[in-house]
């Protein structure tokens with residue numbers, strides 16, 4: 001999932017802050033031991049998420065799609081003091097690994113990791129978020145957007161990953177997940193409640209700012 005030329009990607013990584021030793025280990029171990037390691041945000045995107053979070057300095061973050069916890073730890077770097085990040089994932093098999101990483105980062109208080117279907121869990125979360133990161137099953141991006149938009153404060157942000165789908169969004173006839181992403185991109189671009197920028201970083205990150213209720 002990388003639309004950037006490999007040499008440019010390497011150059012960008014070489015001129016970007018390094019991952020912490022823990023993030024580097026999560027990245028390595030995920031590639032060696034976990035199915036579908038390409039789902040992990042990785043070095044460049046991880047530093048971008050950490051930087052965006054530091055710019056917003058959020059009190060509340062919601063992440064949909066924890067996987068091995070890499071992006072959760074990156075986003076948590078920017079949290080305000082006493083800030084909290086809630087991260088959701090349906091895959092209970094990774095729970096032990098993720099809890100260990102959260103503990104190693106000393107973030108047990110700051111990160112509230114919940115196992116379950118995001119579509120079921122989100123309606124029960126009574127929080128107002130400064131930042132939401134959508135990075136779970138592509139087919140339901142629009143549904144997740146509908147579920148979170150009223151929980152984002154005016155002026156708050158939503159990020160959505162993989163919105164270029166390896167460039168497949170350009171194809172008229174494409175797979176189901178890509179069609180869902182095309183629909184998501186059209187929908188949010190037409191929504192007057194948000195401003196949006198599609199960043200062609202890695203597999204495409206949609207950056208949204210909620211401008212009105």
Ligand SMILES: C[S@@+](CC[C@H](N)C(=O)[O-])C[C@H]1O[C@@H](n2cnc3c(N)ncnc32)[C@H](O)[C@@H]1O
Pocket residue numbers: 039040041042064065066067068069070071072088089090091116117118119135136137
């Ligand atoms: C692309 S990975 C997340 C990667 C992670 N955010 C990162 O950057 O390192 C997508 C995750 O979404 C989870 N997921 C898929 N369907 C879900 C659902 N209905 N509810 C919650 N999580 C789901 C998968 O189990 C998987 O771990």
